[in-house]
Amino acid sequence: MWLFGRSKAKDAPSKIKPDKLSTLATVSNILEEQFHMRPIGKLGLCLRPHSGAKKDTSPKLTEPDLEAFANNALGIGAVTSGTEFKATQDQYKYLWLVLRNDDLPDLLSAGSKIITAIKEKGHDANLVAAVIPFRSEDGKEVNWIYELDRDRFYPFVPQTEPRRDNQLEVELATKTEKDLPVEQQLERWRAVWGAPLDVI
Amino acid sequence: MVTRNVPATRDWGLTWRIWFVMSMLAAVYVLFISILSALGIPWQGVAVMAGIMLFVQFFFSHKLVLWSMGAKVVSEAEAPKLHAMVARLATAASLPKPKIAVANTDVPNAFATGRSAGSAVVCVTTGIQRRLTDDELEAVLGHELTHVKNKDVMVITLASFFATVASFLTQWLMWASLFGGGNRDRRGGAGAFFVAYIVSMIVYFVANLLILALSRYREYAADRGSAFLTRMPSKLASALGKISGAMARIPTEDLRKTQGAQAFFIVPAIKGDSIAELFSSHPPTAKRIEKLMALAQELEH
Numbered sequence: 001m002w003l004f005g006r007s008k009a010k011d012a013p014s015k016i017k018p019d020k021l022s023t024l025a026t027v028s029n030i031l032e033e034q035f036h037m038r039p040i041g042k043l044g045l046c047l048r049p050h051s052g053a054k055k056d057t058s059p060k061l062t063e064p065d066l067e068a069f070a071n072n073a074l075g076i077g078a079v080t081s082g083t084e085f086k087a088t089q090d091q092y093k094y095l096w097l098v099l100r101n102d103d104l105p106d107l108l109s110a111g112s113k114i115i116t117a118i119k120e121k122g123h124d125a126n127l128v129a130a131v132i133p134f135r136s137e138d139g140k141e142v143n144w145i146y147e148l149d150r151d152r153f154y155p156f157v158p159q160t161e162p163r164r165d166n167q168l169e170v171e172l173a174t175k176t177e178k179d180l181p182v183e184q185q186l187e188r189w190r191a192v193w194g195a196p197l198d199v200i
Numbered sequence: 201m202v203t204r205n206v207p208a209t210r211d212w213g214l215t216w217r218i219w220f221v222m223s224m225l226a227a228v229y230v231l232f233i234s235i236l237s238a239l240g241i242p243w244q245g246v247a248v249m250a251g252i253m254l255f256v257q258f259f260f261s262h263k264l265v266l267w268s269m270g271a272k273v274v275s276e277a278e279a280p281k282l283h284a285m286v287a288r289l290a291t292a293a294s295l296p297k298p299k300i301a302v303a304n305t306d307v308p309n310a311f312a313t314g315r316s317a318g319s320a321v322v323c324v325t326t327g328i329q330r331r332l333t334d335d336e337l338e339a340v341l342g343h344e345l346t347h348v349k350n351k352d353v354m355v356i357t358l359a360s361f362f363a364t365v366a367s368f369l370t371q372w373l374m375w376a377s378l379f380g381g382g383n384r385d386r387r388g389g390a391g392a393f394f395v396a397y398i399v400s401m402i403v404y405f406v407a408n409l410l411i412l413a414l415s416r417y418r419e420y421a422a423d424r425g426s427a428f429l430t431r432m433p434s435k436l437a438s439a440l441g442k443i444s445g446a447m448a449r450i451p452t453e454d455l456r457k458t459q460g461a462q463a464f465f466i467v468p469a470i471k472g473d474s475i476a477e478l479f480s481s482h483p484p485t486a487k488r489i490e491k492l493m494a495l496a497q498e499l500e501h
Contacts, residue, residue, distance in 0.1 A: 046455075046456070048456075090456075092454075092456040092457070094456050128455065128456070129455060145455070147455075162330045162452040162453075163330065163331070163452070164450070164452060166331075166442070166447040166450050167447065169450065170446055170447060170450075186446055186447075186449035186450050187449050187450075187451060189450045189451065190451050190453060190454065190455040191451065191452055191453060191454050191455065192454060192455050192456070193454050
């Protein structure tokens, strides 16, 4: 698929696909009933500052850019639907826009709106992933990683770095794949250690 | 050593199967050489060539394998935990302590190489260290040390000798029967070359099946050896579960570190079935785990 490079986002007629981020809400029942897991009410959107394309001359993205995108995308609705947000940077110099809303469907739809806004601005190639953490009754942290390029989800259950609970991850994937577009290529289930979701 | 409560360290069924396969191999090879001689094929030159190749392989393959894996021999200061584990196991197996190498790859694996106990190298990947607990890693190292103790590199190299001869012959005979250069006046002529070509192909095929079977039996033997060295067969079973099949394919590396590396993802392997099993150098993990769990029970009583 990438043999001939990425599409030229700016020249190509924009065909922005609606993403499948919101489908995560459809499995929240399964997660609650079978795994006793609930969302912690946050979503982290991860972007790289540069698109990575060789001929990319656009200025690199900054935290204020992201907050501006979010403001544009959510507008007044952000206040009414109660989504808060804040941008930050991590140890890899990647940018994060962290959203907070205790209502999962609202949180996901806010995330979707922002993703669409970022794509409309021609920054598709900067988008990496969204991280939606859940927590189980016994305090176990389970992250759903939504890879934007692939439009698919996979679970990431960190133990002490670099260990992860592969058994639980596989179980989560098999129990949810009927309703959720789960990444089938396990080699792609890459970890996201220490996402800076505590900024908000 | 008190022998009571210690189960027989030999699995007679397994020992018998190993000898049976080796005898079959020997029979195939003897038959092969007789046919070649009867056909008047000058096989001795090819055998010398194969001998040289295997000799080189025998003496240098461990360097080649380590090099191709990008593995580095590590000192005691660099990897104290690994060294302590291997030292303990080597003592228990009455082996000299082998060198230890680490390959920097997320793919979980371990292997032993070297022609003798004195030149053995045990190699683990960083991926296996990340995924396994200390007990599980020790059980895996026990498996590799048993390979060293059983001289499996030598056994398989020797077993492969005539298969290599057969493979050389098929190539040479194909050209010889096509161009038939200068050999037409010889006994048999082109017809004999063709028959020898077919026989070589069959021998190559059958010998490889037998060698693979032998290799699988030696894997079982190494599993068993690990169980007796570490007294923890269930740990090897859980290690196998973690490093094979679906879970081994899940990376531990960070998404942000591997960005741009998408092109290097390897297409997942074909799912195993009984045909694949026949052509595999390792037994199916499920069967290995089953045997290890049975051993665990045996060791408890």
